[in-house]
Amino acid sequence: MTAPDPGEDIPAPAPVTERRLHPVTPFRRAWAPVAVLAGWAVHDPNATQAQLARLTTTALLLGLAVLVPAAGLYGFLSWWFTHFAVTDTELRIRTGLLFRRTAHIRLERIQAVDVSRPLLARVAGVAKLRIDVVGADDKDELAFLGEQEARALRAELLARAAGFAPETAREVGEAPAQELLHVPPRALALSLVLTGATWVSLCAALVVPTVLWLATHNLWTVLATALPLFGAAGASSAGRFAGEFDWTVSESPDGLRIDHGLLDRTHETVPPGRVQTVRIVQPLLWRRLGWVRVELDVAGSANSVLVPVAPRLVAESVVARVLPGVTVPQELSRPPRRARWCVPVWWRGHRLAVTGAVFATRRGLLRRRLSLVPHAKVQSVRLSQGPWQRLWRLADVHVDTGAGKTVTARLRDAQEAARLLHAQAERSRTGRRDARPDRWMTG
Amino acid sequence: METGSPKESGIPGAELEWRGLQPALMRLRRLLVVGWTATLAVATGLLPGLLVGPAWAAFALVPVTCAAWCWRLVGRNWRSWRYAERADDLLISRGVLWREETVVPYGRMQLVEVTSGPLERRFGLATVQLHTAAAATDATIPGLDPAEAERLRDRLTELGEARSAGL
Structure with missing residues (x-):
């Protein structure tokens, strides 16, 4: 053994400690076969009834007695062989009994971190943690962790992703959050009442089975159509209310926090500079109340709602916090009048505004959708022109963003569109210079 | 026919060096x-x-x-295809009836792909395709000389690294 060099004070890389998920995890697998059977029964009720009639109670119980422990064993083994570890730069997930799978997720590439607690998991005191990176699978979520552990892990991951030194990352703890907006239940309920989709699905659930009953008099046909329709109606009214209940948007140094849910609670964190596009949607019936819904796109993330319902000014102030330096443009320019020969009536709905920070387009006459793309988030710009559009000297300009969404300025004058194409490419190139770095606390 | 081409729209410094495809x-x-x-x-x-x-x-x-x-x-259609390498972005213009012009800043490129099928190889051709983080980016240049395709690939990768910007 040689004595360590006194001038060398670089610590040896700490051994990576691997951890397991919460021990409650195997139980969720135990119910999988029962769920599969139930799904099959709902899918094909006639055959199920015939099969059930042939089975005795003993056979049924025996079957369950074999299936549930088998599934439990599978759950236990998959839990036993799943490990995760946080290193300085990566989250490593190692899983698989027969087919080994190792995922290394780079922390500076994190687009969002979601902690979700479904109802049963809340009862058991556990939570799921999901990291959104571009190209991540559903398999890359950590389900389940203890609630405290999930919060601590989220704070640690965000601190490391932000660029805090590895030794301090664990002690930084949760960044303090400042509430920006809270949606009261009354406003949420009223907004759902004023949404057309709620009524359409409810009417469909009432009318279609009635008509089918009058036409066929077959109970199974009616049930098979009524159940999914009622399910859809419930999901679009009560389900949406429960999902968007107690919606809170807050701001912290770690980024944007979105917490919501009545039964299933979800806590999302979007680090600064990850938002690719923001859409402000205003359905026709909300216009009198001056309410809007704000949606956002983050690459690799499935969540899309930022604010389910809020007065326009409040929503715009939230947007200004999400996209720093952006003010929502109020004056949008219309296409030239001759555009009515390409898109009758609706041509008035297509508007465009380009400010120093965003490319903004609006479409729709009744349901208005205003899309905002920060120049720094533009991946490519395209101009397209069909033969009919060329006759009327019009063209479309498409702006592609990293979240797989394309924002289109339709029916612009051809000369203007060509200038816009090049100017936008120039802006998107230079817009990146003053954007924050991936490790947002280092810049 | 040529409305919307950058030369006529009065953009400063738009004297571009367009290149066509191989006959x-x-x-x-x-x-x-x-x-x-x-x-x-x-x-x-x-x-x-x-x-x-x-x-x-x-x-x-x-x-x-x-x-x-x-x-x-x-x-x-063959005559309508052309591309130009500018200082900071690549321009691709194509189509006769349905015209389309694409601008991809070099810094946004995630991947450059050169492909060549058996028939293309027989005719001495190769295709260069650019991928950005946006799936909608449709930047493909077919019908290039293999040497030119490789030169383009190397130049694009080099410029992409120098100006890399990510998401």
């Missing part, structure tokens, strides 16, 4: 047109001619007429 691509496409037409013409001519009567073999003229039209279309 071999036009030859390849025309060969494919002729090959398929011949098969179709034989099928549409022989079957009715043998089964119904010799006069019905005139049906073979339909694919032949179509092919003559396609022959022209291939030429026009």
Whole structure:
């Protein structure tokens, strides 16, 4: 053994400690076969009834007695062989009994971190943690962790992703959050009442089975159509209310926090500079109340709602916090009048505004959708022109963003569109210079 | 015809050095047109001619007429394809009836792909495709000389690294 060099004070890389998920995890697998059977029964009720009639109670119980422990064993083994570890730069997930799978997720590439607690998991005191990176699978979520552990892990991951030194990352703890907006239940309920989709699905659930009953008099046909329709109606009214209940948007140094849910609670964190596009949607019936819904796109993330319902000014102030330096443009320019020969009536709905920070387009006459793309988030710009559009000297300009969404300025004058194409490419190139770095606390 | 091209829109410094595709691509496409037409013409001519009567073999003229039209279309489409490397972005312009112009800043490129199928190789051609983080980015240049495709790939990767910007 040689004595360590006194001038060398670089610590040896700490051994990576691997951890397991919460021990409650195997139980969720135990119910999988029962769920599969139930799904099959709902899918094909006639055959199920015939099969059930042939089975005795003993056979049924025996079957369950074999299936549930088998599934439990599978759950236990998959839990036993799943490990995760946080290193300085990566989250490593190692899983698989027969087919080994190792995922290394780079922390500076994190687009969002979601902690979700479904109802049963809340009862058991556990939570799921999901990291959104571009190209991540559903398999890359950590389900389940203890609630405290999930919060601590989220704070640690965000601190490391932000660029805090590895030794301090664990002690930084949760960044303090400042509430920006809270949606009261009354406003949420009223907004759902004023949404057309709620009524359409409810009417469909009432009318279609009635008509089918009058036409066929077959109970199974009616049930098979009524159940999914009622399910859809419930999901679009009560389900949406429960999902968007107690919606809170807050701001912290770690980024944007979105917490919501009545039964299933979800806590999302979007680090600064990850938002690719923001859409402000205003359905026709909300216009009198001056309410809007704000949606956002983050690459690799499935969540899309930022604010389910809020007065326009409040929503715009939230947007200004999400996209720093952006003010929502109020004056949008219309296409030239001759555009009515390409898109009758609706041509008035297509508007465009380009400010120093965003490319903004609006479409729709009744349901208005205003899309905002920060120049720094533009991946490519395209101009397209069909033969009919060329006759009327019009063209479309498409702006592609990293979240797989394309924002289109339709029916612009051809000369203007060509200038816009090049100017936008120039802006998107230079817009990146003053954007924050991936490790947002280092810049 | 050329409305919307950058030269006429008065953009400063837009004297671009456009490059076209290899004539071999036009030859390849025309060969494919002729090959398929011949098969179709034989099928549409022989079957009715043998089964119904010799006069019905005139049906073979339909694919032949179509092919003559396609022959022209291939030429026009080939002429419409062009690309230009600017200091900071790549420009691709294409299409006759449905015109499309794409601008991809070098810093946004995630991946440059050079592909060449068996027929393309036979004609000495290669295709360069650029991928950005946006799936909608449709930046493909077919029908390049393999050496030019490799030069383009290397130059794009080099410029992409220098100006890398990510998401």
